[in-house]
Amino acid sequence: MGLRTRTKVIIGISTGVVVIAAAAVIAGPSIYANTVNGQAAAAPSLQATSSASLDAADADGTWTSQSGSYAGYRVHEVLQGNDVNVVGRTKDVEGTAEVDGGCLAKATVTVQVAKISTPESARDAYFRDTALETDRFPTATFTLTKPVDVSKALDGSKQDVALTGTMDLHGVTKAVTADAQVAVGEGGTVQVAGSVPITFADYGVKAPSLGFVTVDGKGSVEFSLDLQK
Template sequence: MGMRTRTKVIIGIAAGVVVIGGVGVVVGPRLYADAVNGSAAAAPSLSPAAAGKLDAASADGTWKSGSGSYAGYRVHEVLQGQDVTVVGRTKQVEGTATVADGKLSDATVTVQVGKISTPEAARDAYFRDKALQTDKFPTATFRVTKPVDVSGALGGSTQSVTLSGDLTMHGVTKSVSADAQVAVGKDGDVQVAGKVPVTFQDYGVTAPSLGFVTVDPKGSVEFSLDLAK
């Protein structure tokens, strides 16, 4: 994407151009904000299905993510005085986790950043090509570095945990903490849903501030994993 095209993309977002059925419809900032906020996905949470249980023999081993898993980001923007919550999602995510003696001893989540999308393709192009430079840094990875007790979840409860680990994004690795929930699904799968707060500048990512639209310097990386052996 050239500089002129990129500038048009950003201005188009700021002006509130919404494409409906292939036809560009220009709306005001308030209507645009309402449309984006209304389409923003809720934060990841565990399935409302009744929780199951796993004994130690069934729980121990390596678990891998299935097709129901996803990851992405959540950021806040101010567009000409209007608050906008933007949520990007992709199912192009791979997760593995090792459970031993009631503890999550190791886990890694890898996200194809270039596949993250929102309802606004122009915004996606800017974040993909300019902000996150996915041609150079196609993936983001969160790796758990400290074992955490998940015996409560294995015993049939929804358990809140703090996952300590390293987040690598835009070629930069930082130690972070993720607030997550863990539970066993009714089919014996393990569900993990959580978020990692991020400050973009820590990863060499500059959030755009163009006068008419400002993106908060902080956001979060979100993930929801359905793990099976």
């Protein structure tokens, strides 16, 4: 690591430490933790109260993500003994899915990692500049590698599925499995919502331990895709 890179890392960490520490001191760790937890978005879930159905012939073809789609991450921190759940989100996500005969045959989801944000700008700067180096690795991509039957969802049920694929993150590609739900909505749309558990070290990302705050070495990538043909 060169001097410039080391300096960048130190500055990034120091900035995050100063801002978060100041907030924790002013508000108190417990109050600060409660505030962050209150800001954390809920895990992605199917929005439709009831599922519609879709003829197999109408389902076949290529589906693309719409403006309501989003993705991001969820991590757990311990701030001076207080549990903190941090959630980042972005709508800058592109997903495509190919359905053939009631089977999800192909799918990719690409997220612009630098666009993921939380209510804390210092944390976001550390996430972008130091943890994931988004200037070098601007996207994260999930690619389905094993077809999965989604016929129950097409018939009008909310279907639990395991999506086997690869996650390309921080320049590293690993085999992963996403736990997800699929349902057909009104108007022939399809929603897929779920998460992929990840271990940061597997992708060459070191979870920071800053003395007063420690980030778990594991987290999850979350997504909710509104798909339309």
